[in-house]
Amino acid sequence: MSARQSTLLPLFTTFNTDPVTLARRLLGQRLVRIHQGVRLAGTIVETEAYLGEPDRAAHTFNGRRTKRNASMYLPAGHAYVYFTYGMHHCMNVVCGKKDEGVAVLLRALEPTEGLKVMYQHRFAAKRDIDLCSGPAKLTQALAIDLTCDGINMLTSNDLFIEKQRSRCLPGRLIGRSARIGVGYAHSWAKKPLRYFILGNPYVSRAAPAVKATAR
């Protein structure tokens, strides 16, 4: 067994679940990017669940299939990276069943490895909390772009998730709120599908939040 496998989130089954479960399960785990031989990594502290066909805010709403969102229909454990606002990349972890079109958006990391290189990637960052405290900040810090779209994180040596804990964080440590930036999504805009580690200073922003109940 390789060193990588020993700390990898164990199996396909870890990701082969619904996006709400995965959004909570990913909190406290580590996203790792190997870029030009340098290991860039951080603890996942904020996520959002996107629920696919019925979810007005999801790129796969109403079963929409485009060149951009194609990888959101791949099997669980793949990366869905997209480009938006003419300059930003965002990264999702695909989950659910193949062709279901559900995923978890990674919104913030607490940076743990390669901070010096992250500062080089993040021109505007002054402090550590500026490095990865937003979905497009973390992709910029970790050099995640369209070349990462469709990567299978279960087998990749360049982009993967490492297990830091075997169990989900307890519900009393998880906050939840409405998702950010989806005000157009009618009734789906208000659903509490954003999850974050309560009190963690690296989340993208404070928001009216309620404590997530234990599951």
Added chain:
DNA sequence: CCCGTGATTTAT
């Protein structure tokens, strides 16, 4: 508050 920036989506 406003704007950059360009691919995607929607309207005509």
Added chain:
DNA sequence: TAAATCACGGGG
């Protein structure tokens, strides 16, 4: 074909 939109970030 044209117009509007956008799972954002930075600056005032």
